[in-house]
Amino acid sequence: MRKQPQQRRSREMVERIVAAGRAVLAEEGYDACSTNRIATRAGVSPGSVYQYFPDKAAIVAAVIEGWSDETAERVAASLADRVGEPGGIGMVRATVEALLSALEADPELLRVVSEELPLAQHKERRTALERRVRELTATWLAVRPGASTATDPAVSAWVLVLALENLAVRWVLDSPPVPRERLVEELVALVTGYLSVSRPR
Structure with missing residues (x-):
């Protein structure tokens, strides 16, 4: 459990420590990441770090929370902007692009x-x-029952989100010989084929 900062200076210090933690974690990996290295990167003393974070795990948790929120916001914003659209393929493509x-x-x-x-x-x-x-x-699936063959939108959404997430993550990390544009087309085809969303003629 970490201390919640109340004053602006304290909030800025926490943001600085979390930003340093994110940089050290990304550059050096989890095992090499330590509170001392984070303190050095942030330009503060280890004591200052411990004022707000009891240990490395708490800093890592704050980093992951921020990163997860950023990722979710980018993808969710793309979906939310298109929930009311009548067509399907535009929403699918935009969501795939946002995820990547x-x-x-x-x-x-x-x-x-x-x-x-x-x-x-x-x-x-x-x-x-x-x-x-x-x-x-x-x-999105529930408000347009005629747009797909999905009989249970929640189940279809679970399948799609996990499939797209895992394929996108492996593409980013493995750098396969698949151009980004081709990957987008393949993922759009995967989703639209699964849902039987009509493609524009």
Whole structure:
């Protein structure tokens, strides 16, 4: 449990420490990340770090919380902007693009989160991110029953969100010989084929 800052100076100090933690985590990995290295990166004493964070795990949790919120906001905003649109393929393409852009924004941190962090440390945030996007997807499917063959929007949303997330993450981290534009087309085809969303003639 970390101390919640009340004063502006304290909030700025916490933001500085979290930003330093994010940089150290992305550049050096989870095992090499330490409160001393974070303090050095932030230009503060270790004592200043411990005023707000009891340990490395608390700083990492704050970093993951911020990163998860950023990622979810970018994808959810794309979905929310298009929930009322009559067509399907435009919304699908925009969401795929938003997901890829969000994951590409910080591939080093994505690698640490996906491959190095103990699952217990980020499972709750990851689940919250996926749930937010799933709910918007399910809403979009529910308000246009004729746009797809999905009989249970919640189930279809779960399948789609996990499939897209995992494919997008592996593309960013593995750098396969698949151009981004081709990946977008393949993911759009995957989603529209699964949902049987009519493509414009």
